[in-house]
Amino acid sequence: xxVERILSRAVPGEDPRGTLESYLREKGLRLTxxxxxxxxxxLAHPQHISVEDLYKRVRKADPGIGFATVYRTLxxxxxxxxxxxxxxxxxxxxxxxxASEHHDHCIxxxxxxIVEFENPTIEQLQDEAAEQLGFELTHHRMELYxxxxxxxxxxxxxxx
Amino acid sequence: xxVERILSRAVPGEDPRGTLESYLREKGLRLTxxxxxxxxxxLAHPQHISVEDLYKRVRKADPGIGFATVYRTLxxxxxxxxxxxxxxxxxxxxxxxxASEHHDHCIxxxxxxIVEFENPTIEQLQDEAAEQLGFELTHHRMELYxxxxxxxxxxxxxxx
DNA sequence: GTAGATGCAAAAGCTTTGCATGGGT
DNA sequence: ACCCATGCAAAGCTTTTGCATCTAC
Numbered sequence: 001x002x003v004e005r006i007l008s009r010a011v012p013g014e015d016p017r018g019t020l021e022s023y024l025r026e027k028g029l030r031l032t033x034x035x036x037x038x039x040x041x042x043l044a045h046p047q048h049i050s051v052e053d054l055y056k057r058v059r060k061a062d063p064g065i066g067f068a069t070v071y072r073t074l075x076x077x078x079x080x081x082x083x084x085x086x087x088x089x090x091x092x093x094x095x096x097x098x099a100s101e102h103h104d105h106c107i108x109x110x111x112x113x114i115v116e117f118e119n120p121t122i123e124q125l126q127d128e129a130a131e132q133l134g135f136e137l138t139h140h141r142m143e144l145y146x147x148x149x150x151x152x153x154x155x156x157x158x159x160x
Numbered sequence: 161x162x163v164e165r166i167l168s169r170a171v172p173g174e175d176p177r178g179t180l181e182s183y184l185r186e187k188g189l190r191l192t193x194x195x196x197x198x199x200x201x202x203l204a205h206p207q208h209i210s211v212e213d214l215y216k217r218v219r220k221a222d223p224g225i226g227f228a229t230v231y232r233t234l235x236x237x238x239x240x241x242x243x244x245x246x247x248x249x250x251x252x253x254x255x256x257x258x259a260s261e262h263h264d265h266c267i268x269x270x271x272x273x274i275v276e277f278e279n280p281t282i283e284q285l286q287d288e289a290a291e292q293l294g295f296e297l298t299h300h301r302m303e304l305y306x307x308x309x310x311x312x313x314x315x316x317x318x319x320x
Numbered sequence: 321g322t323a324g325a326t327g328c329a330a331a332a333g334c335t336t337t338g339c340a341t342g343g344g345t
Numbered sequence: 346a347c348c349c350a351t352g353c354a355a356a357g358c359t360t361t362t363g364c365a366t367c368t369a370c
Contacts, residue, residue: 028323028324029324029325030323030324030325030368030369030370031369031370032324032325032326032368032369033368033369034325034326035325051359051360052359064326064327065326065327066326066327066328067327067328067360068326068327068328068329068360068361068362069325069326069327071359071360071361072325072326072361087247092358092359092360093359093360106289106290106293106295108295109298115293115295117289117293119285119289121285122282122285122286122289125279125281125282125285126282126302126304129266129277129279129282129304130266130304130306133266133275133277133308134308134309134310135266135268135275135304135306135307135308135309136306136307136312137304137305137306138269138305138306138307139305139306140302140303140304140305141301141302141303141305142286142300142301142302142303143300143301143302144286144289144290144295144297144300145297145298145299145300145301146290146295146296146297146298146299147295147296147298148293148294148295149294149295150294152296188348188349189349189350190343190344190345190348190349190350191344192343192344192349192350192351193343194350194351195350211334211335212334224351224352225351225352226351226352226353227335227352227353228335228336228337228351228352228353228354229350229351229352231334231335231336232336232350232351252333252334253334253335
């Protein structure tokens with residue numbers, strides 16, 4: 001089982017910037033200073049950034065950018081396949097760069113750490129389970145919640 | 161694998177109403193007309209009711225009840241272990257009667273049907289996966305999304 | 321030059337909270 | 346009688362939308 005993702009998300013032979021540009025051109029949309037900045041900062045961030053967090057970082061780089069633009073651009077990135085929206089416990093949206101491979105999440109309920117993993121055996125069983133229920137599986141969501149090794153050793157830690 | 165839950169949620173030898181009463185007494189809280197009504201309607205509903213839907217049903221039975229009371233009572237039911245909060249795709253909260261056994265969900269992306277199931281083999285593998293990541297697993301969430309048999313036969317169907 | 325994008329603020333959902341009043345115990 | 350619970354409305358949060366202005370093409 002592969003337990004942690006490689007942090008660089010670049011799909012070999014395909015660059016995200018190019019993907020965005022093609023998508024924009026195809027749809028008759030425009031590549032703006034703001035979209036470039038948001039994409040860059042979004043990709044630079046390791047994982048699962050919240051909209052608010054991304055907004056703050058983007059603001060630091062370019063103080064003129066508004067909240068609405070960040071939201072609009074994240075929707076755009078989602079549409080062109082560069083970003084994926086997540087809804088972990090708590091309700092507010094987080095986005096992560098679209099991975100070339102599917103993965104699931106393991107989340108520490110103490111410090112909030114999120115580790116990505118994949119497990120083909122489980123995937124296989126999920127397919128089978130869905131089939132038995134009469135479903136043709138399109139996608140799934142699996143989140144494991146627990147306490148990470150660090151937090152078990154050092155119990156008092158603030159939530160990220 | 162058990163594929164569908166029994167719709168009656170009564171845990172043998174334990175009645176929900178009694179559980180609520182005990183909890184209220186213990187905490188010095190009160191059993192009101194509204195709480196009785198909300199509990200009853202909540203338990204009568206098969207599964208995964210949204211707050212709004214519950215509110216509407218409760219209103220029909222007792223038009224004086226306010227939205228805030230429904231929210232407050234659902235929190236109360238969650239605290240005393242009678243209800244569980246879910247956040248499926250889309251963001252708004254749904255509640256379901258606390259099951260005596262853990263289960264996961266399989267959701268039709270066309271008609272919105274939700275089927276509950278459990279799969280001990282997957283559970284076991286989840287435990288192992290978390291352990292390999294250094295986590296002590298406390299709980300998890302697994303949702304399978306796909307198209308149910310009905311919807312595959314009869315493609316055009318509105319979302320519930 | 322034109323259609324799309326932006327920033328701001330207002331609006332829109334969903335959920336929670338404050339407060340005067342009502343009601344269990 | 347004492348407090349807790351309620352209903353209403355207002356406030357909180359996150360996300361979306363309207364609109365005048367700006368800008369990439």
